Each structure stands twice: as C-alpha cells, then as structure tokens.
Amino acid sequence: MPVFTGCLLVPLPNIEVRHRYLKYHDLHHLVTGYSVGRIGEGEVSAWELGTGSAFVSPTLGLMNLIALSTGLVLRPRRMWQAFLRGTRSRNLYPAVVRAEVDAGRWHDLAELRTYCLEVKRTRPGLLLRAAEFGGYCVLAMCIHVAIAGPAVVARFFTDILMGYSVFQAVKPKKRTDLY
DSSP states (O other), X not given: OEEEXXXXXXXXXXXXXXXXXXXHHHHHHHXXXXXXXXXXXXXXXXXXXXXXXXXXXXXXXXXXXXXXXXXXXXOHHHHHHHHHXXXXXXXXXXXXXXXHHHTTOSOSHHHHHHHHTTOOXXXXXXXXXXXXXXXXXXXXXXXXXXXXXXXXXXXXXXXXXXXXOHHXXXXXXXOSOOO
C-alpha cells in the first residue's frame, strides 16, 4: 500500500495489524476532526501516540511514527498540539474498547467524542511530555530517512533513465493534498 513519507508515496506492506486497527484509526479522524491529508494523518498519529497507541501494539506505534514524520516536516507545531491533546484523551485501540465500538455502545459521534477527547485530568508534567514527544520525533525522523532516502534516490535515477534532465528530476512537484 502506498504511504506518504514526506513528499513521496512509498509502497509499504499491507500487514494484518493495519487491517485490524484501520477502522478505529478512521474513527479517530472523525472524533478528533483531523483531516485525511498528509498533515491530518500526522496529527491523528501524533494524537494516537499521545494516547498511548504504541503500548497497545508496537507495530501500530511504528505506523504512527511513519505518518508523524511527514507531519513533522510539514507542520511541526500542529503535531505537538495534537500530541498534547492525545495525552488528555483515550483511543479506541484496546481490545475491550474495540469490542464496545463493534457492539454499538456509542450511538453517535458526539457520544464517542465525549468518551475519547480531553477526558484525562492528570498527566505527567509538560517537560516529561516534551521529552516523550522529542523521542518520538527522533524515531520518526530516523524512520523517515530510512524509508524516504532510498525512495528519493530511486526516483531521481528513474527520472533520469526516463529522459528527464537533472533539473526536471530534482524539481519538486506542486502538491495540493497536504491538508
């Protein structure tokens, strides 16, 4: 499945963990109001990391870090704000909560928002959360370089082999799908 990593669509394996959690990730978009563009995906991923998604499934956390890396490149402040919002919220990923969603416990989006958003009053200090987010950012950017670096090189050589000039190969393409 193609996934945005920075400005590139990079093919990644469509694994079982993604299938298991995709419906709930999509509900997180509705609950939080974050878009499905590259920045919105980064915001949902930052929010999910703030809610503790990586502790539900390390693979889920890794997928969040991939999307966070793109958001960090495009709008780092929004990623920080989404992460902080997540630290006060809860996600739909625990097995018990997924079963409740599937059983129709919440009748509408307003009820689901009331359950998820800004429900935690106590949290570790801002400095501790900043350190946690900083750790996620470092990991996200390492993953970004590991995935996007080879993809950029491959794209450059492919463009050259297709007859584009060096200037055409390195010229960024104008994108309208950021938000």
